[in-house]
Amino acid sequence: xxxxxxxxxxxxxxxxxxxxxxxxxxxxxxxxxxxxxxxxxxxxxxxxxxxxxxxxxxxxxxxxxxxxxxxxxxxxxxxxxxxxxxxxxxxxxxxxxxxxxxxxxx
Amino acid sequence: xxxxxxxxxxxxxxxxxxxxxxxxxxxxxxxxxxxxxxxxxxxxxxxxxxxxxxxxxxxxxxxxxxxxxxxxxxxxxxxxxxxxxxxxxxxxxxxxxxxxxxxxxxxxxxxxxxxxxxxxxxxxxxxxxxxxxxxxxxxxxxxxxxxxxxxxxxxxxxxxxxxxxxxxxxxxxxxxxxxxxxxxxxxxxxxxxxxxxxxxxxxxxxxxxx
Numbered sequence: 111x112x113x114x115x116x117x118x119x120x121x122x123x124x125x126x127x128x129x130x131x132x133x134x135x136x137x138x139x140x141x142x143x144x145x146x147x148x149x150x151x152x153x154x155x156x157x158x159x160x161x162x163x164x165x166x167x168x169x170x171x172x173x174x175x176x177x178x179x180x181x182x183x184x185x186x187x188x189x190x191x192x193x194x195x196x197x198x199x200x201x202x203x204x205x206x207x208x209x210x211x212x213x214x215x216x
Numbered sequence: 217x218x219x220x221x222x223x224x225x226x227x228x229x230x231x232x233x234x235x236x237x238x239x240x241x242x243x244x245x246x247x248x249x250x251x252x253x254x255x256x257x258x259x260x261x262x263x264x265x266x267x268x269x270x271x272x273x274x275x276x277x278x279x280x281x282x283x284x285x286x287x288x289x290x291x292x293x294x295x296x297x298x299x300x301x302x303x304x305x306x307x308x309x310x311x312x313x314x315x316x317x318x319x320x321x322x323x324x325x326x327x328x329x330x331x332x333x334x335x336x337x338x339x340x341x342x343x344x345x346x347x348x349x350x351x352x353x354x355x356x357x358x359x360x361x362x363x364x365x366x367x368x369x370x371x372x373x374x375x376x377x378x379x380x381x382x383x384x385x386x387x388x389x390x391x392x393x394x395x396x397x398x399x400x401x402x403x404x405x406x407x408x409x410x411x412x413x414x415x416x417x418x419x420x421x422x423x424x425x426x
Contacts (some may be wrong), residue, residue, distance in 0.1 A: 183249065198261075
């Protein structure tokens with residue numbers, strides 16, 4: 111069942127990689143790239159999550175059943191977020207946002 | 217180390233451990249969906265009020281947020297080391313590493329508390345209590361309310377994780393866990409890593425927005 115094994119050096123390297131990615135993410139956010147910044151930051155976060163999942167959480171050495179739960183969770187979140195965001199991003203006929211004068215606190 | 221008890225519905229200890237591990241992953245999946253719904257709300261309103269969100273969250277201290285990211289990542293590392301050493305039957309080392317992780321959790325909460333105190337002092341509060349700027353636009357108030365709600369919910373998870381880490385550390389010292397009995401240690405570790413993963417996403421969304 112166990113094909114790969116998480117060892118101490120692998121844990122140390124993962125930790126250093128996570129720190130490097132954190133500072134990469136921080137550095138990118140200072141460049142002032144506008145909207146692209148958010149996409150880059152989230153992509154780096156996804157990479158960091160994969161490191162935590164597979165090495166720190168030992169997913170690399172576990173059964174597929176456990177990985178399946180991670181895959182399903184990811185798909186559900188993608189579905190949830192994309193379908194929800196599709197509304198405000200595709201509004202053409204309706205006002206894009208509530209009239210602020212009508213109610214300051216929605 | 218006391219022997220692990222096999223309950224009657226399982227054929228072997230290996231299957232029993234696998235069931236415990238699988239159940240933990242399912243629980244973590246449901247936890248992730250709880251935060252996922254909040255991330256969807258964030259995406260919805262940020263799509264609606266992009267500039268106001270950036271304006272509201274610009275107020276947050278990038279230095280303190282980044283400090284907390286490093287603290288949580290390092291605590292995740294010490295937890296992963298602890299889980300690694302219990303498999304080699306080094307229960308005292310695991311207990312020590314879990315205590316260190318609990319202290320990192322406390323450092324995280326102290327830094328977060330300093331931030332919260334600062335926000336309260338400046339009236340940068342959720343919903344209708346937000347009076348940091350005069351007559352704030354709706355998007356600014358929404359952005360800051362989400363900041364409070366999501367970081368506070370994450371903070372509660374940090375507290376829960378710290379309690380579990382401390383309990384498992386004590387049980388390790390009492391000799392309850394060892395090389396052949398450690399699924400509880402592993403599952404508490406998994407919970408702590410989830411807390412870390414949630415912060416990995418909260419940090420760019422609430423601190424790196426300018």
